Amino acid sequence: MATKILPSSSNHGFENECREIHDSWGRLNLNQLVRSLATRSKQERQQIRETYKSMYGEDVTVLLQKMQVPAGSQRDEAKLDQSKLCSALSMWMLDPHERDAIVAREAFEHEGETNFKALAEIFVGRKSSxxxxxxxxxxxxxxRHLDQDIINLEPPHAYQKILVALAASHKAHQVDVSQHIAKCDARRLYEAGEGSSGIEEAVLLEILSKRSIPQMRLTFSSYNHIYGHEYTKSLKKGNSKEFEDALKTVIKCMCNPLNYYAKALYTSIKGTTTSDKGALARVMISRAEIDMDGIQKVFKNTYGVELRDAICESIPYGDYRDFVVALITKATTTSSQCP
Structure with a gap:
């Protein structure tokens, strides 16, 4: 039976909330877990986590991780739904930096190959602090050291160079952005790209490593203003196609995050063989309290269907689907849920 998300109540003590969560473990009542946690704010989730630990001496996130079905074990559809839900709920309850650390580590072990997009989303979409x-x-x-794990990746990959540069850029500690620097960097990019025989990776990587993400956004905006088209339009398909494709993805995430995440969700929902299937939970959880409204609008305009409807059509009926849908609007009534 699918979960009906109940409204969060401001006068409902966290002690009572934690008792309900604790009682749900024994009965394996995943509906109760979704009802208790799905619509809570970041601050409320943190308080629930702290209160639960003080009452029972255990971390809710650890308990949720224990409820996941081990990889490689025989799993029916119900157990798969349980495992996916517990994994998603565990990530939802973590502080953002804890969550990103786990996402980064999992990215290195993603089905035998590195999930570079997940790593790029972290380094592009997070503040230096x-x-x-x-x-x-x-x-x-x-x-382990995150920067060193990126440097030591084998075999070498085009994304690797960009990620190393992005990691270095966060050490610049630039507070303000400069229009003058943006214009100068835009001209350097032109002279090292379409103004010559093709993109010079060294120039691009040098600029990327020395500028903050906001400064790079202004640089790419200045490039568009000066030369009449986006920088990515100037990239030529040559010997560095892999590098240029990776660069386009990173720049899209940097400059057009709503479009980037809408596409990531669409390909994950459709489950194409080349898609990042883990992007659904990762994107929904990381963007739920940031820009999900904007992502929904872009998704509808681009693909002609509401994000909620696309999820309901593609994800099997169950608590995991209801949890993901709840993240779209932080629903307070059953009317916003799947039929």
């Missing part, structure tokens, strides 16, 4: 917290959480949990 947040990146610092991610690196600290990554080292604390995995006893």
């Amino acid at each position: 947040h990146i610092t917290l991610i690196k600290q959480a990554y080292h604390a949990k995995f006893r």
